[in-house]
Amino acid sequence: MKLRNLRKILWGIFFIGAAAVVILSEMGWLSLTAEVTLPKLVLSLVFIPIIIESLAHMNFFGVFFPLGCLAIIYAKPLGILKQMGGEGRHIYLPILVAALLLSIGFHMVFRKKKNKQWDGKYDWQNNKRAGENLTDNRVSSKVSFGGGSKYIHSQCLQEAWLKCSFGGMQVYFDGAQLHPNGAVVNVDVSFGGLELFIPKTWPVDNRINSSLGGVDEKNNRNAVTAGPMLVLTGNVSLGAVDITYV
Numbered sequence: 001m002k003l004r005n006l007r008k009i010l011w012g013i014f015f016i017g018a019a020a021v022v023i024l025s026e027m028g029w030l031s032l033t034a035e036v037t038l039p040k041l042v043l044s045l046v047f048i049p050i051i052i053e054s055l056a057h058m059n060f061f062g063v064f065f066p067l068g069c070l071a072i073i074y075a076k077p078l079g080i081l082k083q084m085g086g087e088g089r090h091i092y093l094p095i096l097v098a099a100l101l102l103s104i105g106f107h108m109v110f111r112k113k114k115n116k117q118w119d120g121k122y123d124w125q126n127n128k129r130a131g132e133n134l135t136d137n138r139v140s141s142k143v144s145f146g147g148g149s150k151y152i153h154s155q156c157l158q159e160a161w162l163k164c165s166f167g168g169m170q171v172y173f174d175g176a177q178l179h180p181n182g183a184v185v186n187v188d189v190s191f192g193g194l195e196l197f198i199p200k201t202w203p204v205d206n207r208i209n210s211s212l213g214g215v216d217e218k219n220n221r222n223a224v225t226a227g228p229m230l231v232l233t234g235n236v237s238l239g240a241v242d243i244t245y246v
Helices: 003-026 038-056 061-073 089-110
Strands: 121-123 128-130 138-144 147-151 159-165 168-172 183-190 193-198 204-206 209-211 214-218 230-237 240-245
Touching (some): 038 061, 138 168, 159 168, 183 193, 183 240
Parallel strands (some): 159 183, 168 193, 183 230, 193 240, 204 230, 209 230, 214 240
Antiparallel strands (some): 121 128
16 A cells, blocks of 8 residues: 555544544533633644644644644643733744744754755756756756746656745646656645646656645546656645646
8 A cells, every 4th residue: 555545544534533523522422621622622633633744744834833723722721821921812922933933943953955956957967056947858947936837848857856836837748758767756845836747648656745735636547557657756835736647
């Protein structure tokens, strides 16, 4: 079983369990208190998978902000209100500021090391930065605070770097040919949407990780095994990747 399918199953089990908690509490089989009400419990169950998923991908903003929200929700039973000198909205700001500072600090200390530097198009030969290129064996494109359609025309595609933040980008691979040993497409999507249009005759191995985002495959097809393999990898954070086979 692929890891991606296993994650779907685990999340499905989690939400089924969450539904059971709601039903049991309504039937009176699960006792709640004034400090732990049903809306608070349901909201907590929403934050838990976000924290787990973010922690798995070292997305510390997705860890500490939900933890901060949980601290605010359960401030009274945890004794936070008493320690902070009373009740009221004045506790929200310091907790959220602390969550922001912790997220930044942990990100700087434990951030993942990137294998290659990104700034539009990476010059593989001279380790220098250059402009966008969509025709070489190794191609790249970047969209920030905007949108655009990109057409890959490589005759022997080996690797592609696609970065999309605060915008939308459509990338078409139907005009490209894969290297005999296959190719790798690296995606980096945050606060944006990336659409990949891939020939349906290509074998594809989807390894894209999503954190507070989604990866969707359209035009379902039978698994293709003949020919060079296209491997999709990278990360999606607070964004979406749509893969359409054409």
